[in-house]
Amino acid sequence: MAMRLHISLEDNLVEALDQRVGRRGRSAFISEAVRQALEEERRWGAIEAALATASAEGHEWDRDPSDWVRAQRRGDVRRIG
Numbered sequence: 001m002a003m004r005l006h007i008s009l010e011d012n013l014v015e016a017l018d019q020r021v022g023r024r025g026r027s028a029f030i031s032e033a034v035r036q037a038l039e040e041e042r043r044w045g046a047i048e049a050a051l052a053t054a055s056a057e058g059h060e061w062d063r064d065p066s067d068w069v070r071a072q073r074r075g076d077v078r079r080i081g
Helices: 011-021 023-053 065-074
Strands: none
16 A cells, blocks of 8 residues: 655755656655665664674684684584595
8 A cells, every 4th residue: 555645855856856767757766765765774773783782892703713713613513524
């Protein structure tokens, strides 16, 4: 279901929009632009939330990353050889 909205856009923005998609393509274009902007906002929110959970104390791989990777590989039961 679609809902009708009344929005205001600057004249030059509407002109550029019409040149790009035509008068009949306005709603679809704006709908997709809003959809993409909301998805981007959602992803940034998830990134910011994840950053808040990162430890400021450091990580177990900080001392020797290659040793940590080797240990992870050795601990993988799916590893062959």
